[in-house]
Amino acid sequence: MIDFIPLADYTPFFHYSILILVLVAFWQCNNGIILHKNIVSMNAVWGVLFTLLLILYMGLRPVSGVFGDTTNYANGFWGIQRSSEPFTWVWEDDWLFYNLYAWFAKYSDIHTFFLLCAFIYVGSLWLAMQRIFKSYYYIPLLVIFGMFTFWNYGVNGIRNGMGASVFILAMTYINRLPIAILLSIIATGFHKSCTLMAGAAIAAWFIKNSYLYLLAWIGCVGVSYAAGMRIQSYLATIGIFGDDDRFSGYLTGSNMVGETVQMSMVFRWDFLIYSAMGVFVGYYFIFRRNFRDEYYHWLYNTFLITNAFWVLVIRSAYSNRFAQISWFIMPVILIYPFMKQRFWQNHEKILGAALLVFYAFTFYFNIVKG
Template identity: 40%
Template sequence: MFLQITGYMTLIGLTLYLGLRPVSGRYFVDMATYYNYFQNYSLGAHVTSSKDVVFHYFMKFSSHFMTAHGFFLLMDIIYIYPLYLFSKKYFKQYWYYSFLVLIVSFSFYSYGTNGIRNGAATSLFVLGLCFPENKIKTGICFITAALFHKSLTLPIGAYLLTLMYNNPKTYLIAWLAAIPVSLVAGSVFVSLFSSLGFDDRLAGYLTGQGNLDVPVYTGFRWDFIFYSSFAVFAGWYFIIKKGFHDTFYFKILNIYLICNAFWILVIRAPFSNRFAYLSWFLMGIVIMYPILKQPLFKNHQLFISKIITVYFLFTFLMYFVYYN
């Protein structure tokens, strides 16, 4: 009962805290851009953007009957509530453990306040994973996610690939192989992917010509690979060492490995963190799923609490020590 009450208080409190934040381009950067779009739509402006047009029509539709603050609250409901639904569906009475790990993940706050369209799109993808028995609902969620942000075509493509081949050992080897390949020929992949017909914004992320708000870091990001390896190690450990077998978990892990391997190949791109997030949003699920589905350790509850504590501390140190 304590976990349930605490979980619902966290769900409601966090949604209101993020959704009712003040409009600020200084602290939340892209929020100011969305605010200007919303205000223009509320005054009757037409949708002129040709990129992620469904999101813009959704914003324009919302501007007819709610304020900008109401819209940002709605976006954070779309961002946070699917994480609760996923946790509730797969982990039942232990849903709060999963939900807690997801909201203390490294990129959670940034994509709830700054890159809100990308964050909402990834959560719609997670929502699609809640209906493995209903391909129509899954398809609707995935298509909506891609229409909100085109970058979601990568995890959607990875999902489709796992329907054809779902052996995690192969994808683990491929992830490991991507590191030396990127070290040797990373610039080749950056040039290749930037010339394959991506939209201008996505190509801008790869070439460093995008009008973005974040500092530009280039080079081989060993720190990001170290962070990404947590989920890779967890998947390897639970499947190979502990013998955990769950077809759905294999699928989640393989989607993570495919998307993260793609990011490793373009890791030298100035804004490769945008691609890293296309796998990172699944990291909490990859780490927590096996230990919440099956008692794999002695003092299992204590082990879960240790994992959550370490996961949170890493996020805390990354934000306030490493990047500060």
């Protein structure tokens, strides 16, 4: 366990480290060297080292309420350890996570378990970016690390983070369907919300018209603004996720009872603006710059579907947990065209400016607002 860093500084240390990396990348872009082979190779090596350090830093954190649900996971873990019941495999919601959780509680310790979670969460994203961008993966990975909810889903919404990361990895195996399907099953085993990601990816694969998805997203914004609470009430009553009442609890606000942090169930313009950045970037490159890349179109359409679902329930308690389903895809939407094609004579400088814009929301929420 890493206990020599004060708890109050533990999370800020991560955020300031990412800020420094973003500024260094901006400097490389502004000097026109970011895509030079020697810089790409150097960044690729650093990307491996930083990923390993991050896994250790995140996975070996102290058990503290500073890290949100870390304490809840730990208390449940220790409860299983104290129980005299032997480990048995069970099939229930988030079955893979809970079986790993119970097995480690019986045969290992909480820090090893959290280290495994961090390895799956961060390592899957590293491998996914390496598969998509090859040796140029560092900047896309940095954009992911710079997502304003990235740290939270490594130490707080752990199941969601693990599942979404594995599903992003599954999306890189689209030409090897058995592996993609296996990884998708693993992702849904970590968190049920990944079924929405899988369903969106399947729909986007067969219906490829990005213009229709874009219009649908805009329509969902209007409908949600006008009648969002009625939509949420309806979804809460039909049991869209079967016997799991967590979803209904978020929609009605009942899940906030007893929670330390109480969320306002209002139309989240801030989160909508953040999501709109991904919508606009995809629109710009696909429709304005005529970027013809079938894989990118598929990712963009999947993002629009999942984000449109969140827009419909934007007033729900902890709505960022639904937005996160699409936000995991958004960093790839933002950076993919920049890394695959030159669009401007001063492409590197515009890439650097884009990195700062992409990071601005994170800088405000995690560093300025704290």
